[in-house]
Amino acid sequence: QVQLVESGGGLVQPGGSLRLSCAASGIMFRIYANGWYRQAPGKQRELVASITSSGSSTDYAQSVKGRFTISRDNVKNTLYLQMNSLKPEDTAVYYCNNVGRYASEYWGQGTQVIVSS
16 A cells, blocks of 8 residues: 655646655555656546656656656655646646556545646
8 A cells, every 4th residue: 555645736827837746655656657647627637747666767648748857766755747838738636656557546635736827
């Protein structure tokens, strides 16, 4: 079992930046690939960025590629998402979790990101 606590969200103008953090408990989060997901009003939750357990490889959804950067600190058991050039379409609640078959069915509260002028 893993406990996930997301933070760092807020209100930002288009073109602005935010850095999200995910504090995770347990070895399961550390030894498998992790990801950032988001869910906008009226939409399904989607995976926007993922990173291997070692941090050697990353993948991004086309909608955020070139603007977001995922990273991890395995000593602190923390996952990060640097979000630049934010657009109104990025408005959503952002969550962290393992990806693929090792994703937990229990999600954290998430952190709200609102991009608006």
